[in-house]
Amino acid sequence: MEWSRESEDRLASFLGGERFRVWYLLSGDEARARAMAADICLEQTVEFPGDLVPPGLIKDAIVGRVESFGAAGPGLFRAGISFAVETAQSDIVQLLNVIYGNISIKPDIRVERLELPAGLLAGYSGPRFGREGLRKLLGVPGRPLTCTALKPMGLSPGEIAGQAYRFALGGIDIIKDDHGIQDQVFCPFEERVARCAEAVDRANRETGLRSVYMANVTGRMDRIQASARRAKELGAGALLLCPSLTGFDALRLLAEDRAIDLPVMAHPSFGGVMATSGTSGIAHPTLYGTLMRLCGADATVYPNFGGRFSFTKEECVGIAGATSERLGSLKPIFPAPGGGMTPERTAEMLDVYGKDFILLVGAGLHRNGPDLTANARQLLGMLERM
């Protein structure tokens, strides 16, 4: 196999030498792990057997490069593999393709961490609001933010809006659609968003607070952006999106759209296996922290430890860490642990997360009886006393 001088020269003219690094955890014995690391270098780039790649720039710079390799535990190895930024610079879709495209089909390879240099981060404006922007918008300088979900699926827009009003009266900062409430015939998007936005606005006028209604815009690819713009027109103050259902780039599109200019919360629906698959997938902090933030989420929902899901405390702390660690000049975002949270767990969460998190309590706010405003006030009172 040989390729033309023209092709080689052209490639040389475009490669700047900058590389991003992916840390992979590889399960197996050392020989197998070393073979897997070598295989990743080919599979994620040239998809060509190594012996068919002739000497030259493709072999030297396009094929991934094992920069480091070492033990990471019993039967576990860590490989740091670098790729030329030009292989994945075009968009998040291609970045994910190089990081974990074909190898997602191969067992025992897990993406642990990313190291993204300036040349790659330059393509991402990241979160529009971030922690500081969201606090300012909501007028909540110090304590954890509060969030609840409008539910259950099956209620009419009027009933949902009634809930929104009562939660807003009680002072909940972010009142979001449950992620399963979308554009069903019994609760269509347009009517629901209009009524909920109006309800929260009315409550705000009564309380003097700045609660926001967060509309779920997860849906058809060709409608997400229009839905978000429409939600804004109708008075929604924030947006909810499930990137694993819509594709991660939808998040980027919403965050970058100046006509929308609303905070976006990422919800983990459909993508859970990516984190929970043990020796495969993408580590929790990278998936829910780094990637959501890179795509422009201002807050990232994930199931808190000790709730009705399976994440460990360590995994949750890792996610929270990734929401604020240095990532170029991208703003830190809010971790939003939820999933069966109750007001009673607030103290423990403050202890683990500090004050920079979104306390997401859904059904837990219905547990103490039908007066949602009172239940919300009780939660806020508890938070403010802490």
Added chain:
Amino acid sequence: MEWSRESEDRLASFLGGERFRVWYLLSGDEARARAMAADICLEQTVEFPGDLVPPGLIKDAIVGRVESFGAAGPGLFRAGISFAVETAQSDIVQLLNVIYGNISIKPDIRVERLELPAGLLAGYSGPRFGREGLRKLLGVPGRPLTCTALKPMGLSPGEIAGQAYRFALGGIDIIKDDHGIQDQVFCPFEERVARCAEAVDRANRETGLRSVYMANVTGRMDRIQASARRAKELGAGALLLCPSLTGFDALRLLAEDRAIDLPVMAHPSFGGVMATSGTSGIAHPTLYGTLMRLCGADATVYPNFGGRFSFTKEECVGIAGATSERLGSLKPIFPAPGGGMTPERTAEMLDVYGKDFILLVGAGLHRNGPDLTANARQLLGMLERM
């Protein structure tokens, strides 16, 4: 907890009684599996504790319903759970959300199979070409179709187009971009697609055959449709998309767009964990067969057994089965097993798949020496003798 009469009446006016069914495989002992089945019914719909859902239509019709439950193997149970079509009728995104949204985060729940009634299938036009349409387009009535990938990443558009020309001269039916070749600076989409389409067209004029160049349109959400239309203008004869990277709805959008009117092949990049995660995720036939077809893929790529990936023969046969089993009036599509395939494995594949599959040989066509046309002719000759 109580909800208004108005809300209940409104819901009643919209529910037609039709339900779709999802078969879940649940790992654990029977008590745990039964509890998981009950939990799925709530988690995927109301996201509300069962004891907080009052009697009424939400409890009766919106909450999922365990229709059947039984043993499926040692420590494995199968639950058939039905959901009202109205919970998920709006689009594929919401359908996936109800089928496997939040429970993707819970271990030991695997989607085995879907049973989609007319009221739900009515929202999907499915594959535009299907097996018959693709055979007609390519002028290949009987034998398996052939497909190869232009690679490796790093080559210039001119070099890639040269490959395309030589493969087309050799009679390969579908000459596709490698899924990692996207819109890199060293091989930009516009220039590559124009040159490859021209090259294949030129070869067709020489051979009298009807090879097509398949352009990879995987990329930013706001560019996929435009890229596909542009590819068509430039002369591409088919499209490649990675739905797990772009969101499944991108596939539907391409398939439904009359201005595009090109066959679409779905590639499994990034979504592998969904199938390979064992006791979680979505079973191979449903993920690569049913869902890709539902969204409108005319062909679905997956790693063949015995190649460089890990799928078993049974899993592959299951996928092929799902590409043609009855799915409303949706056309059967082509299974496209690939991933380290060589011409030598053709006989075995014919034996397993019959003649209705796409023989996807990538690097295997480079193995026998640099004359790609000769290598392609050898493959076609072998196929035609069988």
